[in-house]
Amino acid sequence: MSTKFPPWAARLVAALILLTAVPAQADLFQYCQDLLLPPRNAFTDGRVEAAFARIQEYWRTEFIERGWPYEPARLVLHSGVVDSACGALRNLGPIYCGLDTTVYIDLAYFTSEWIEMFGPPDLALLNYVLAHELGHHVQFNRRPHLFSGNHYTRSEMIALVPRVEMQADCLAGVYLHYAVKNGDVRKSVAQKAPDLAYGFGDDVMDLRSLGRGVQPKKTEWEHGSGVQRSTWLSLGLTSGDLTGCEP
Ligand SMILES: [Zn+2]
Numbered sequence: 649m650s651t652k653f654p655p656w657a658a659r660l661v662a663a664l665i666l667l668t669a670v671p672a673q674a675d676l677f678q679y680c681q682d683l684l685l686p687p688r689n690a691f692t693d694g695r696v697e698a699a700f701a702r703i704q705e706y707w708r709t710e711f712i713e714r715g716w717p718y719e720p721a722r723l724v725l726h727s728g729v730v731d732s733a734c735g736a737l738r739n740l741g742p743i744y745c746g747l748d749t750t751v752y753i754d755l756a757y758f759t760s761e762w763i764e765m766f767g768p769p770d771l772a773l774l775n776y777v778l779a780h781e782l783g784h785h786v787q788f789n790r791r792p793h794l795f796s797g798n799h800y801t802r803s804e805m806i807a808l809v810p811r812v813e814m815q816a817d818c819l820a821g822v823y824l825h826y827a828v829k830n831g832d833v834r835k836s837v838a839q840k841a842p843d844l845a846y847g848f849g850d851d852v853m854d855l856r857s858l859g860r861g862v863q864p865k866k867t868e869w870e871h872g873s874g875v876q877r878s879t880w881l882s883l884g885l886t887s888g889d890l891t892g893c894e895p
Contacts, residue, residue: 690774691758693725699774700751702832703782703823710890711789721749721785727756742777744784746795751781765856766847772840775833776820776881779841783819786890787812806868811895813871814880817845818893821884829888838885845881849874 700723711718721744724730729738733747741762742753758769767773784795793799800808824841827833846852852874854864871877876895884893 689758689769690771691753691755691769693755695771695774696725696753696755696778697723699778700782702827703779704785706823706826707782707786707789716789718789719749721751721782721788724750724752725755726752727754730754742781744781744788746784746788746792747797749785749788751778751785753777765860766844771833772837773844775824775827775837776841776844779820779823780816780845782823783816784812786819787815806870810870810872810876814876814895815893817872817877817881818884818895819890820845821881821886822888822890822893823884825885825888841885842878842882846874846878849877 704720708718708720724732729736730752731737732745732750732752734743734745737743737745737752737754739757740752740754741757742751744751762769788795794808794812821841824833824838828835828838847856848871850870850873857864872880880893880895884890
């Protein structure tokens with residue numbers, strides 16, 4: 649007869665073992681709680697709206713201080729298909745549409761398939777995803793033609809998109825740098841962002857698909873490798889300087 653530990657006991661043991669490797673910091677309690685409790689879905693209406701408002705307020709203030717005009721972005725939460733100025737959005741992860749300056753978050757998207765591929769939709773993911781999408785809105789405010797759809801040729805856009813994505817990651821890092829200092833986001837949450845950005849790299853996503861027996865979709869629209877994305881995010885997170893975000 650074999651004896652099996654219940655899941656909570658395994659988590660407790662893992663927590664005790666890992667405790668030796670964790671520095672005594674203010675958010676140690678939260679760290680232990682994260683290990684002991686099953687991950688919660690942070691993508692609820694209230695949490696998404698609150699994080700969106702905080703990030704947008706940061707950028708609005710930053711723009712005002714620099715004497716730059718800032719047009720606010722909108723947030724649309726939906727489940728399943730939704731119409732946008734960029735067409736009908738279905739089965740897509742979080743997305744920023746520059747034609748209607750709106751961030752669309754499909755709350756039904758974080759299914760078990762998503763969790764299997766990308767991990768839990770926790771607070772770290774919530775903050776990274778919204779900071780990245782609003783990074784695109786910062787780009788829109790500075791260079792609206794990036795999102796006009798007819799300013800560049802197709803081949804110019806194909807070359808430009810990875811740089812736009814890496815810059816949005818860097819801008820997400822800049823916001824997280826501020827949010828940690830300001831106490832809006834825990835340091836342990838912000839520190840997960842480079843790994844999350846890595847996980848959305850083209851090469852990493854391809855490998856993950858292959859690992860699940862799915863042939864990766866070949867596309868010319870690359871978003872940057874895992875290393876590139878995490879490097880640019882880390883740059884913004886460490887420096888807190890948006891002027892350094894120019895891939
Ligand atoms: Zn993006």
